[in-house]
Amino acid sequence: MTNILLGLLIVTNILSFGRFEFAPILYNLKFLLSLLLLFWILANVMIKKDLLKFPSELFFLFYIWFFIISISLLFSFNFNESFPIFISYLILFILTLILLPYYMNLKEGNFHNVLKVFYWSFLIALLIIFIFGLKDGGSNYVIGDRERYQSYFTNPNFLGLFSFGGILTSLAVYVLTKSKRYLLVIFFYTALIYISDSRTALFLFFLIIFLMIFSKNIILVKNNLNIVYSIILKNIMNLTLLTLAMILIIRIIVNINEFYSIANKLTSNRVFYWTIHLKQLNIGDWFFGKGQGYMIPGITFDNFYIKTIVETGIFSFLILILILFKMLFVFYKRIFVKGYYEISEFYTLFLIMSIFIYSIFENILFSLGNSVTIFFWTYIGYQLLQEQNYEEN
Numbered sequence: 001m002t003n004i005l006l007g008l009l010i011v012t013n014i015l016s017f018g019r020f021e022f023a024p025i026l027y028n029l030k031f032l033l034s035l036l037l038l039f040w041i042l043a044n045v046m047i048k049k050d051l052l053k054f055p056s057e058l059f060f061l062f063y064i065w066f067f068i069i070s071i072s073l074l075f076s077f078n079f080n081e082s083f084p085i086f087i088s089y090l091i092l093f094i095l096t097l098i099l100l101p102y103y104m105n106l107k108e109g110n111f112h113n114v115l116k117v118f119y120w121s122f123l124i125a126l127l128i129i130f131i132f133g134l135k136d137g138g139s140n141y142v143i144g145d146r147e148r149y150q151s152y153f154t155n156p157n158f159l160g161l162f163s164f165g166g167i168l169t170s171l172a173v174y175v176l177t178k179s180k181r182y183l184l185v186i187f188f189y190t191a192l193i194y195i196s197d198s199r200t201a202l203f204l205f206f207l208i209i210f211l212m213i214f215s216k217n218i219i220l221v222k223n224n225l226n227i228v229y230s231i232i233l234k235n236i237m238n239l240t241l242l243t244l245a246m247i248l249i250i251r252i253i254v255n256i257n258e259f260y261s262i263a264n265k266l267t268s269n270r271v272f273y274w275t276i277h278l279k280q281l282n283i284g285d286w287f288f289g290k291g292q293g294y295m296i297p298g299i300t301f302d303n304f305y306i307k308t309i310v311e312t313g314i315f316s317f318l319i320l321i322l323i324l325f326k327m328l329f330v331f332y333k334r335i336f337v338k339g340y341y342e343i344s345e346f347y348t349l350f351l352i353m354s355i356f357i358y359s360i361f362e363n364i365l366f367s368l369g370n371s372v373t374i375f376f377w378t379y380i381g382y383q384l385l386q387e388q389n390y391e392e393n
Contacts, residue, residue: 002103003117005040009033010121011128013371017158018129019138027369034091034368041099058326058384062093065319069292072312075284076291082311085292088368095368096377101385111382112176118375119173122166123185125371126192129153149195160198161362163189165372167205168351171212172379175344199266200361204354211353215346270361273299274306281310289313304359304366327352327380330387348383351376 012033016026069086076082104111133139133151141150150156166189173182193201264271276299281290289312301307309317331349334340355376359365367373 002037002041002044003113005033005037006100006114007117007121009037010118010371010374011125013369013374014122014125014162015128016369017154017162018132018152019136019154020132020152023154030369031088034095038091038095038099041095041103045099045102058323058330059097061319061323061326062097065316065323066090066093068316068319069312072289072291072316075288077294078291081293082291089366092366092368092373092377096374097381097384100378101381104382105385105389114378115169115173115176118169118378119182122162122169122371122375126162126166126189129159130192146197148197151192151196156196157198157362159196160193160201161358161364161372163192163196164198164201164205164358165375167208168354168372169375171208171347172351172375175347199268200358204358207357208350208354211350212343212347215343215350267361270302273301274303277301277306277310285310285313287313287315289316301363302361304363307363324352324356327384331383334387348380351379 009030012026013030016023016030018026020026066089069089073079073082073086100114104114129152133149133153136152139149139151141148141156148156149159151159153159153162167186170182170186170189174180190205193205276296280296286309290310292311294311295301301310305317305320308320328349331345331352335345335349355365355372364370364373366377
């Protein structure tokens with residue numbers, strides 16, 4: 001029953017971003033399914049009278065984050081709109097970081113089955129969107145000088161995002177099963193990303209594939225840490241020098257206004273939107289935010305970090321950054337300190353990095369209404385629980 005509810009949740013979640021006449025029903029249904037799944041697992045916990053485990057250090061930071069967000073509710077521009085979003089954050093936290101990891105840890109094979117549910121749910125949902133898009137005249141999306149393909153989504157960015165999510169689920173099943181047949185659908189997802197002209201999804205696809213191949217070289221020489229550190233340091237130094245050189249060349253060629261214009265164009269006017277959002281904050285807003293759900297009409301955030309500052313203040317943002325770096329450190333330590341040189345460990349590290357980067361350009365880091373977010377935190381929640389079990393033993 002848990003797997004069925006989860007599969008329905010993911011498929012409904014993705015389809016709710018489509019141009020179906022019943023999309024508003026799907027939108028409400030995905031939150032209802034989230035609650036049903038939460039209460040179903042919670043009921044099983046109560047029946048079995050099991051104790052739930054929590055990664056204490058990381059969860060302590062989450063508690064602080066939620067406390068700060070709750071304080072920001074008092075300064076919200078619209079409490080009736082902010083409060084439901086805050087509740088959705090709590091539901092996402094409990095469901096993906098506590099209850100689903102508990103279920104996957106309950107017996108051997110549950111983790112494997114849940115990953116396959118994500119794998120098939122993403123594939124089925126995107127096939128439905130793709131098929132409906134083939135016979136629809138509104139699948140092409142023109143904005144400025146860019147002609148993009150959105151299939152049956154309401155925006156081509158959704159096609160890129162969920163296709164990238166499909167790639168992440170395919171890689172997750174592959175690193176667990178070592179079966180390459182799960183990688184075949186990546187060709188389908190990559191084609192969708194390409195025709196959607198989603199720059200972020202395409203860049204992160206190439207980045208994560210490169211990092212996965214790169215990690216195999218590290219695994220081959222894992223018995224010689226000097227070689228491992230040499231490989232990592234050399235690549236980091238080369239990448240840093242190349243990046244600095246490119247920035248310096250661009251800065252010499254263009255002035256600051258032209259540099260801003262280039263950055264704005266590369267991010268599809270996002271830099272302009274971010275600047276407007278930050279400029280309209282007063283001193284009180286910087287500390288407590290304007291409340292969750294706040295928006296300037298016609299101007300989107302498309303950046304979870306800017307969204308966090310504007311809605312809940314700078315302290316909330318700083319705690320969020322601490323959470324992210326703490327997570328990176330936990331999984332970095334598993335590989336390079338504890339010596340777990342496994343492709344699955346590298347995948348976890350790269351998964352975190354890719355979602356962190358994607359959240360610079362989309363509001364996906366913490367959202368109950370997004371299936372990529374649900375997959376990410378469910379996967380991370382299980383890995384954190386495994387780390388907790390290791391520490392206890």
